[in-house]
Amino acid sequence: MGEILVGTCSWTDRALTGSGWYPPGRRDAEGRLRHYAGRFPVVEVDSAYYALPDARTSTLWAERTPPGFVFDVKAFSLLTGHPTRSSVMPDGLPADPRDPTVLDAVWARFTEGIEPLRAAGRLGGVLFQFPPWFRPGQWAGAFLRECAERTAGWPISVEFRHPGWWRREWADVTAALLARYGMTAVAVDMxxxxxxxxxxxxxVTSPRLSVVRFHGRSASWGTGSKEDRFRYAYQEAELAEWLPRLRSLSGRVDALHVLFNNCCGTAAVRAAETMQRLLTGADTAPAAPAPPASPAPPASPGSRSTR
Incomplete structure (x- = not known):
């Protein structure tokens, strides 16, 4: 049976850092990561979607976390066909995904940025989260093939945001396509x-990895603010519904990553703690006391808009 790793889709979300979950003395960049990694074995690097990862930062992440801790890195926005701000492009390049020179440069910089994690054995996976307009068809298949060629040897997971990929008429084709390229199909709860x-x-489309991302069950998905879309506190019974499927998945892969994306305040870390307890049958470490609930701070422009 594969190892089940439970974590969240960010450890630096503003609503979490301001919630009181991080104790005094552990609220700087190093302290937050060390505190998080003492409680969970995996985390998703959401920031890599908004700005290309930096090799020096990746080195520090590896150094500040214990053996066995892994990072799932979200692919940079330009690489998944999302709108990208010119200000985060390397070397003043235009944010034009149709320009082969631009794409080559971005791929090279992204690869360089995550290499320290890969070299240290800390790269759990690279998440390609495609936008809602990335629909099934010939063009999308060619795009996936190019991604597979550029990421040969990487542990790749794919999350589709267009529901057509997993509807009855396309589901078998989608699974076969991902399996052909050795890519992991991301399951979602929403x-x-x-x-x-x-x-x-x-x-299961790859024997090395399976990924389940819990987005929360807000009816405001696709509309409203980030807080509206992701503000959701899972009940224990809702998480328990997934236990048979998670155990089945873990029996068919080397590793299963269970990640909570309902990142508003402490909702994601609390859900992850509960899921760990349900899966192991043991209590997790006591959580840092949280202050009374308060509205999450407004998201900065462009931040976490695709989570």
Whole structure:
């Protein structure tokens, strides 16, 4: 049976850092990561979507975390077809994904930025989260093939935001396509009440890794502010619904990553703690006391808009 690693999709989210979950003396960059890594074995690097990762920072991350801790790195926005701000492009290059020279430069910089994690054995996976307009079809298949060629040997996971990929008429084709390229199909938990809802299917498309991302079940998915979309506190019974599927997945892969993306205040870390307890049957370490609930701070422009 593969190892099940539970964590969250950020350890630096503003709502979390301001919630009181990090104790006094552990609220600087190093202290936050060390505190988080003492409680969970995996985390997603959401910041790599918004700005290309830096090799020096990746080196520090590896040094500040214990053996066995891994990072799932989210692919830079330009590499998944999302709008990208010119200000975060390297060397003053235009944010033009159609320009092969630009793409080559961005791929090279992204690869360089995550190399210290890979070299240290700390790269759990690279998440390619595609936008809602990335729909099934010939063009998308060619795009995935190019991604596979550029990431040969990497542990790649793919999350689709267009529901058509996992609807009945496409699901088998989608699974076969990802399996052909050795890519992990990301399963999601989210509200099922919207036309844009992604079905909670969990196919195994790579023997090395399976990933489940819990987005919360807000009915405001796809609309409203980031707080509206991701403000959701999972009940224990809702998490327990997933236990048979998670255990089944872990029996078919080398590792299973269970990541909570309901990153508003302490909701994600609390859900992750509960899931760890449910999976192991043991209590997790006592959590730092949280202050009374208060509204999450407003997101900065462009931040976490795609989570």
């Amino acid at each position: 509200t099922q009440s919207l036309p844009s809802s992604i079905p909670p299917v969990a196919p």
